[in-house]
C-alpha cells in the first residue's frame with residue numbers, strides 16, 4: 438500500500454513517517470489473516486472463563502474430598518486463648534523463620550511498654566509500628582509430620598478494628614495434618630501450650646472485657662511483681678500468703694470436696710487510694726502463677742452482664758472485683774442521687790448470686806477492693822464470701838525503710854528478670870550510684886526516721902522516689918523538706934475540704 442506523504446512531508450514531520458510504517462505493516466498482517474483461525478481464537482477466549490470455573494470447582498471438590506479422607510483437622514475459634522497460643526508459636530517458629538516473607542500487616546503497636554529503656558520512660562513515647570506476617574494458609578514440617586494452618590481472614594478486619602487487639606489470635610484457625618488421626622495435631626497444640634507457658638513465666642496476664650463487653654481479652658502482660666515489693670505489715674503479709682498457699686494445695690481441694698463445701702476463697706482489700714490494693718492483687722497472681730481477671734464494678738452494665746462475665750472466667754485464677762462499694766443496693770438509691778455518687782448498674786443481689794453460683798467455680802480466688810469499707814453490705818462480706826479482710830493503710834516507718842532499700846537495691850538483687858533486661862540500659866545512661874548493702878540499710882534507717890508514722894500513702898512516697906531515683910544520698914537529704922511540703926499541702930487540702938463542707942452544710 439502506497440503512502441500518501443511525500444519524502445519532504447516526512448522530513449518536516451518525522452512521526453508521520455512512523456505512522457505510515459505502522460499502517461503498512463498492519464495492512465500486510467490483515468491481508469494474510471485467515472478468517473477461520475480468527476474464529477477459533479475467539480471461540481477459545483469465550484470458553485476460557487467457563488473452563489476456569491470448572492477447573493476451580495473441580496479443585497475445590499477434590500481438595501475437600503482429599504481433606505475428608507486423608508486430612509485430620511482441628512478448628513480453634515478466634516479470640517480463644519488457645520488460638521493465641523497456637524498463633525504465637527507459629528509466628529515465632531514457622532512464619533518468622535521463613536526468608537522472603539513479602540506480605541505483612543502494619544499497625545500501631547498497642548503495648549509499647551519497654552521498661553528496660555529508662556530514658557524513654559522519661560519522655561513521651563513515640564508509637565512504634567508493629568509488622569505481623571500476613572498469611573491465610575501455611576504449610577510446615579514439625580517433627581516427622583507435615584502440617585497446614587489456615588487462618589480465616591473473614592473476621593480479620595473486625596479484629597484489627599479493635600484497638601485493644603494486638604493482632605494475634607483473633608481469627609479462626611484450622612490446623613490439619615495428613616492422616617486419619619488427630620493425635621499429631623493434639624501434640625502440636627500441646628507444644629504451643631508449653632511454649633505459651635514458658636513465655637508467660639515471668640509475666641502476669643491481666644484479662645479485661647473487650648470494649649464491646651462481649652468477651653475477655655488479655656489487657657496487659659505485666660512483669661511479675663514480687664509480693665515483697667508491696668509494703669505493708671510483714672505479719673499480715675505472711676498470714677495472707679500462707680492462707681492462699683494452703684487454699685491452693687491439692688489436699689485442701691480434696692478436703693473441701695469431701696465436705697461438700699464450695700472450693701473458693703474470698704478476700705477484701707480495703708484502705709485509702711494509693712495504698713497498694715491493686716498492686717497486691719497483681720503481685721499475688723504472679724506469686725501463685727495465676728491469671729488475673731479484672732472487673733471494675735462501676736463499669737458493669739447489668740446483672741446479666743456480670744453473670745456472663747463470671748460464666749466465661751476459667752476455674753483457676755484470681756478475679757479482682759474493683760470498687761465493690763459501687764454496687765447498687767435499694768437503700769442507696771435516693772441518697773446517691775442527692776450526693777451525686779456514681780453507682781454500678783448491677784445490684785447487690787446480682788453480685789451475691791454470681792459469687793455463690795457461677796462465681797464459686799473451682800479454685801477461684803475472688804479479691805474485692807474498696808476505699809469505703811463502711812459502705813459495704815454485711816451480706817457481701819460475710820464469711821464464705823469474704824474469708825479474710827486486709828486493711829492496707831498509710832505507710833509505716835518500717836515499710837518506708839523497706840521501700841527505700843528496694844528503690845536503691847541493685848537490680849541483680851531485687852529482680853533477676855529486670856537485671857537481665859536492664860543491664861545494658863543502666864550502663865548506657867549512667868544508672869543510680871550503688872552502695873554496699875550495709876551502707877544502704879544505714880541510709881534507709883536515716884531516711885525512714887524523718888517520715889511521720891502512718892501519714893503518707895505508699896504511692897505518695899513512690900512519687901518522691903521517682904524524683905530522686907539516681908541518688909540515695911540525695912533522697913535522704915531531700916526527704917525532710919518534702920515531708921514539710923506534703924504536710925502543708927495536706928493541711929491545705931484539709932482546709933479546702935473544711936471550707937467546702939461548711940458551704941454544703
Ligand SMILES: Nc1ncnc2c1ncn2[C@@H]1O[C@H](COP(=O)(O)OP(=O)(O)OP(=O)(O)O)[C@@H](O)[C@H]1O
Nearest residue numbers: 666667668709710711712713714715716895896899
Ligand atoms: N503498699 C505499697 N507498696 C508499694 N508500692 C505501693 C503500695 N501502695 C501503692 N503503691 C504504688 O502506688 C501506685 C498505686 O498503687 P495501687 O493502684 O495498687 O493502689 P490502690 O490502693 O489500688 O489505689 P486505688 O484505690 O486508687 O485503686 C502503684 O504504682 C504502686 O506501685
